[in-house]
Amino acid sequence: MNVFTRFTLVALLILSHSFAQAQDLAYAKQVVQTLASPEYWGRGYTHDGMKKASNYIAGELKRLGLEPLDGKSYLQAFNYPVNTFPAQVEVSINGKLLVTGVDYIITHDSLGMKAQGSLVVGSDSNHFENKDAHVSVTLASKLTWSVAKKVSDRLEIQLDRARFTETPTRFEVNVANQFVPNFEASNISAIVKGTKDPNRFVVFTAHYDHLGGMGEHTYFPGANDNASGDSMVLGLAKYFAAHPQPYSMVFIFFAGEEAGLLGSRYFVEHPLMDLKKIRFVTNFDMVGTGNEGITVVNATEFVKEFQAMQAINAEGKYLAAVNSRGTAANSDHYWFAKNGVPAFFIYTLGGIKAYHDVFDRSATLPFTAWENLFKFILKFNDGLMNE
Numbered sequence: 001m002n003v004f005t006r007f008t009l010v011a012l013l014i015l016s017h018s019f020a021q022a023q024d025l026a027y028a029k030q031v032v033q034t035l036a037s038p039e040y041w042g043r044g045y046t047h048d049g050m051k052k053a054s055n056y057i058a059g060e061l062k063r064l065g066l067e068p069l070d071g072k073s074y075l076q077a078f079n080y081p082v083n084t085f086p087a088q089v090e091v092s093i094n095g096k097l098l099v100t101g102v103d104y105i106i107t108h109d110s111l112g113m114k115a116q117g118s119l120v121v122g123s124d125s126n127h128f129e130n131k132d133a134h135v136s137v138t139l140a141s142k143l144t145w146s147v148a149k150k151v152s153d154r155l156e157i158q159l160d161r162a163r164f165t166e167t168p169t170r171f172e173v174n175v176a177n178q179f180v181p182n183f184e185a186s187n188i189s190a191i192v193k194g195t196k197d198p199n200r201f202v203v204f205t206a207h208y209d210h211l212g213g214m215g216e217h218t219y220f221p222g223a224n225d226n227a228s229g230d231s232m233v234l235g236l237a238k239y240f241a242a243h244p245q246p247y248s249m250v251f252i253f254f255a256g257e258e259a260g261l262l263g264s265r266y267f268v269e270h271p272l273m274d275l276k277k278i279r280f281v282t283n284f285d286m287v288g289t290g291n292e293g294i295t296v297v298n299a300t301e302f303v304k305e306f307q308a309m310q311a312i313n314a315e316g317k318y319l320a321a322v323n324s325r326g327t328a329a330n331s332d333h334y335w336f337a338k339n340g341v342p343a344f345f346i347y348t349l350g351g352i353k354a355y356h357d358v359f360d361r362s363a364t365l366p367f368t369a370w371e372n373l374f375k376f377i378l379k380f381n382d383g384l385m386n387e
């Protein structure tokens with residue numbers, strides 16, 4: 001082979017390598033854009049958002065050539081009660097019709113009602129109320145929504161105090177809520193069988209549910225939380241489907257995380273695999289930023305694995321920082337670790353501040369550390385396979 005041919009081959013190799021990486025990131029962006037689009041309506045409880053998201057993810061797993069974890073179905077159904085806002089949500093304060101999600105939110109456990117009346121100062125200068133109407137108004141520095149499994153006896157309006165600077169004295173509301181006692185959700189799981197030791201498992205997880213929508217015109221996209229984690233786990237599923245490992249590789253997308261880690265609890269209580277045979281679980285939740293690196297929850301519990309991660313980063317300089325954090329019941333790793341399965345939860349740091357609000361959109365998600373985190377995880381997995 002002459003010098004020119006050799007040069008061309010090396011150049012082609014480098015090109016195809018960076019092409020593969022660019023493709024990984026392009027796929028991740030496509031996944032986030034899809035899951036955070038209005039079609040999926042915040043992957044929650046109205047407009048069939050969560051169900052559409054589960055069909056999309058299961059469809060991707062099938063297309064990428066993965067088998068269902070239990071050999072039968074990608075979906076594992078379970079149910080739970082939830083308060084929803086499927087129809088009109090209209091709020092006026094001091095005679096001004098406000099923009100849902102931007103000027104205000106209805107607290108997740110609110111009771112729907114059609115009412116109007118005056119407001120008086122409540123427990124402090126940030127709280128206003130009409131006791132007879134069961135309506136309260138709170139001035140908030142940040143609007144942060146959630147999911148409620150029950151309905152309270154009142155309607156609470158949270159106003160963004162930076163946008164609404166008057167003293168609230170009058171309200172008019174037309175809000176419909178619907179309590180769903182048995183909302184059906186599904187975890188999604190798939191496997192790439194191991195080549196040497198298929199009964200040992202390495203597991204990657206991310207929740208795909210988010211908060212859903214508030215009324216007919218407002219939804220919470222959940223691009224960072226947690227379409228970003230889904231894009232990481234789908235990216236890993238795509239990679240490992242093409243590169244089978246000695247151990248079986250398992251990919252799980254949980255529902256019901258935002259309602260209180262319900263999907264992961266259901267999975268651990270009704271496992272589709274022997275939990276004792278899991279070598280390690282890595283859970284991703286909010287990994288769409290990263291200019292300040294990552295934090296690893298349970299780093300203090302699984303010291304050997306955390307040291308391996310630190311060594312990988314010291315050598316390859318993938319991430320700006322790999323921070324240690326102790327135990328925390330703040331994502332789906334929790335139920336695994338609580339049941340004796342070694343598990344980390346990784347989230348990225350820095351960048352956008354949007355969280356559980358209408359601003360957590362795919363268009364503004366920076367994906368700063370996505371590619372390097374992906375490579376970092378492949379290295380970490382190499383270590384597990386070579387123990």
Ligand SMILES: [Zn+2]
Pocket residue numbers: 207225226257285286
């Ligand atoms: Zn989350």
